[in-house]
Amino acid sequence: ISPVELTQGFLDRISQFDDTLHCYITVEAQQALAQAQEATRRLASGRATPLTGIPLAIKDLIVTQGLRTTCASRSLENYVPPYDATVMHRLREAGAVILGKVNMDEFAMGSSTENSAFGATRNPWRLDCIPGGSSGGSAAAVAADLCLASLGSDTGGSIRQPASHCGVVGLKPTYGRVSRFGLVAFASSLDQIGPITKDVADCALLLQFLAGYDPKDSTSAPVPTPDYSQALNQDIKGLKIGVPQEYFIAGMEEEVEQAVRAALETFKGLGAELVEVSLPHTQYAVAVYYLIATAEASSNLARYDGVKYGFRAAEANDLMDMYCATRAQGLGAEVRRRIMLGTYALSAGYYDAYYKKASQVRTLIRRDFDEVFQTCQIVATPVAPTTAFRLGEKMDDPLTMYLSDIFTISANLAGIPGISVPCGLNSGGLPIGLQLLARHFDESTLLKAAHAFE
Ligand code: GLN
DSSP: OOHHHHHHHHHHHHHHHHHHHOOEEEEOHHHHHHHHHHHHHHHHTTOOOTTTTOEEEEETTBOBTTBOOOTTOGGGTTOOOSSOOHHHHHHHHHTOEEEEEEOOSGGGOOSSSTTOTTOOOOBTTBTTBOOOSSSHHHHHHHHTTSSSEEEEEESSSTTHHHHHHHTSEEEEOOTTTBOOTTBOOSSTTTOEEEEEESSHHHHHHHHHHHBSOOTTOTTOOOOOOOOHHHHTTSOOTTOEEEEEGGGSOTTSOHHHHHHHHHHHHHHHHTTOEEEEEOOTTGGGHHHHHHHHHHHHHHHHGGGOSSSSSSOOOSOOSSHHHHHHHHHHHHSOHHHHHHHHHHHHHHSTTTTIIIIIHHHHHHHHHHHHHHHHTTTOSEEEEESOSSSOOBTTTTTTOHHHHHHTTTTTHHHHHHTOOEEEEEEEEOTTSOEEEEEEEESTTOHHHHHHHHHHHO
């Protein structure tokens, strides 16, 4: 099959199914087909890479030159970036085909993709359910074959949780592994871009192109990128897998716990050794995250003021009035809630009690992992306490929504890599995900273990 046929095949599926699923915010058929033609020429001339001609979907907060990038927000509805994110530059250099930009919670704030200004995405496994979030469009598009693979971003679980809810593979790399240049910032000390794919081999392949030092991102790590595909076929005999008691909690769906415990047995059968471990500060992770993430967001989102770029309210009497109207009309309810929370946590008189305290507890959470990784190489947990819930079910209850990230958030606070791999279906036919976590920059062991399991 040629890149043009492949791309056309996906474009046809998008026309057929995306009215229902609503994975895409922007599809650029002509651009995609032109890239596919270029890929064909490249294949013929022997300059191809494994990504040449591969049709991808990109979460709509990764900036793409000449291709609208909305962050699923009214405030950036018509924003066409003048430059490419570093990851986009790398994908284009490799000859990938970009089908379009996919849906998400506005500015990546959410767990269900319902906070999009362009309407929710549906879960391909059950249309009355959410696909997870915030990279819900990226995960649903892979699950429904509306692209071959996609990019998401993960600040507190936004790659792993939707991958889990849609039955696909999602990897959040180590903080610093993948450049954030051109990733619209939500919480800069937590954000990472990563791949969402059909299987672990594709995940390793895509990560190979994304990873690597970038002088344009001051938090990018100057570490070499290993050959991830090579890690895949090593066996896992003797691999020590830690099972933290704090991740099997009251209130989680029984079938989720059963599926994850069954997965652990599979690992045992493959020769891995299970060890009970403890991450004692886990109980503080959600509170710490919602202070740090909102604090950073309140600062990062100050730029959407109607002056520099993006949406500006039409009617205003003076400058202050224009700022207020622009932000009230341009930003959705969840985004405004978080800006207010974060501004409060950073304000004089409250900074020490909230932001500073949260940063201190964040260090304790990171140390928990340092400690545990003395005795094991991998930590295995569920991705989320439940399978995908119904559209609308948690929309009026932000606190319950925040709890859907309880198992994924700690990895971002600690900066360690994590992968979500499918580990079964519940009786309602909805996918369940297993989360594996590893030491900083040890994506290879993560991929090796995930590949052995799948
Ligand atoms: N669901 C979490 C939040 O709402 C995580 C989002 C993310 O990882 N971008 O903040």
